[in-house]
Amino acid sequence: MQEIRLHTSVLGGEEEALLLEVLESKKWSGNGTFTERCEMWLQEQYGGLRVLLTHSCTAALEMSAMLLGISEGDEVILPSFTHPSTANAFLLRGAKLVFVDVEPETLTLNYAEVERAITPRTKVIIPVHYAGMAGDLNVLLKLAQKHSIAVVEDAAQALHSFHRGKALGTIGTFGCLSFHDTKHIGCGEGGALIVNEQQYLERAENIREKGTNRFAFLRGEVSKYEWVDVGSSYIPSEFVAAVLLAQLHATERFTKTCLSLWETYTEYCTPLAEAGHVQLPGIPGTCTHNAHLYYMLLENPETRDALIEHLKKEKIQSAFHFVPLHSAPMGQLLGYGPDDFPVTQESAKRLLRLPCHPGMTQADAKRVADTVSSFYAQKYVTKKSFVGIAP
Numbered sequence: 001m002q003e004i005r006l007h008t009s010v011l012g013g014e015e016e017a018l019l020l021e022v023l024e025s026k027k028w029s030g031n032g033t034f035t036e037r038c039e040m041w042l043q044e045q046y047g048g049l050r051v052l053l054t055h056s057c058t059a060a061l062e063m064s065a066m067l068l069g070i071s072e073g074d075e076v077i078l079p080s081f082t083h084p085s086t087a088n089a090f091l092l093r094g095a096k097l098v099f100v101d102v103e104p105e106t107l108t109l110n111y112a113e114v115e116r117a118i119t120p121r122t123k124v125i126i127p128v129h130y131a132g133m134a135g136d137l138n139v140l141l142k143l144a145q146k147h148s149i150a151v152v153e154d155a156a157q158a159l160h161s162f163h164r165g166k167a168l169g170t171i172g173t174f175g176c177l178s179f180h181d182t183k184h185i186g187c188g189e190g191g192a193l194i195v196n197e198q199q200y201l202e203r204a205e206n207i208r209e210k211g212t213n214r215f216a217f218l219r220g221e222v223s224k225y226e227w228v229d230v231g232s233s234y235i236p237s238e239f240v241a242a243v244l245l246a247q248l249h250a251t252e253r254f255t256k257t258c259l260s261l262w263e264t265y266t267e268y269c270t271p272l273a274e275a276g277h278v279q280l281p282g283i284p285g286t287c288t289h290n291a292h293l294y295y296m297l298l299e300n301p302e303t304r305d306a307l308i309e310h311l312k313k314e315k316i317q318s319a320f321h322f323v324p325l326h327s328a329p330m331g332q333l334l335g336y337g338p339d340d341f342p343v344t345q346e347s348a349k350r351l352l353r354l355p356c357h358p359g360m361t362q363a364d365a366k367r368v369a370d371t372v373s374s375f376y377a378q379k380y381v382t383k384k385s386f387v388g389i390a391p
Helices: 015-025 033-046 057-067 084-091 111-117 137-146 198-208 214-218 238-249 251-274 301-313 329-333 342-350 362-380
Strands: 050-054 075-079 096-100 122-125 150-154 174-178 191-195 294-297 351-354
Touching: 015 033, 015 238, 033 050, 033 191, 033 238, 050 057, 050 198, 057 084, 057 150, 057 174, 057 191, 057 198, 075 084, 084 096, 096 111, 111 137, 122 137, 137 150, 191 198, 198 214, 238 251, 251 294, 251 362, 301 342, 301 351, 301 362, 342 351
Parallel strands: 075 096, 075 122, 122 150, 150 174
Antiparallel strands: 050 191, 174 191, 294 351
């Protein structure tokens, strides 16, 4: 019996040919033909004023903090339910992290909590589009505009997700994408910063190129390039960009596969949800999602851990997700307590992710669903089916 992995890298089909092109070009460093082709593809497909390829989503987040001039004492509002990179990018610039709770249906920012957390020192709000979902961003944007606050979308999980028809990552001041190999579209390590306001464009190019105006030099706008700003080396190599381009070309196909898996899980798990044993992912009415991941919230942590072990015995990988930042050791050093955000804390304890990636088949999804079914059949001593499971 073959193992079903939680994540796996899947070839789009052009990777080898494009990598050979890079080798033969003798231009291997970043900001070459393949970097440009990836950036143009993303802009043409999703919009945004300018897409800048980076070596990670972390790099894109760090660039956004630098572009916004974040400094000591500035406050940044973000969910605790996210990856540490979201926090670190702003903590590195001296910001005070102001965590808020999430909505229980979607595990995305609770806007009422955001509004209560705003102070005169608030400079940035970071909506994290968990599982490729987003609440009504128009509400958040109005709130941000009212207080002259920037919005940085952590769209690490949201490539090919949309809000009211507009791509996630192209709605706030900046959008930050990830192409890590845990994503459907990946190149091992990679990311992109989407710049959505003209005032930041020139400086974004300089920061990405080690604080120099090399891009302007290459375009013939200046006679030499010089050190003009703070910056770092955030550009991926052409090898990475070539793999990414092949992956981007497979976006529609990969997303269609994952949406089909997602729908199969929902079909099989709905009776469990109706019986009150699990909570399935909520889909906001304003969002078209990308099936980045499939999660369930189980009755309690003990049931979650037992189901992980049950799946493991059947060679199916599953996992919980983020340890909330406020309850992690670093969060406690910042002064937060483990029970500060009850929805976040309780959800994290009960969350289980099932495999959902473009390397899977419908047969795989049904095998996973049947294994979840057998767990609940044993737990509640009823027939081996989701249908009719009683507490």
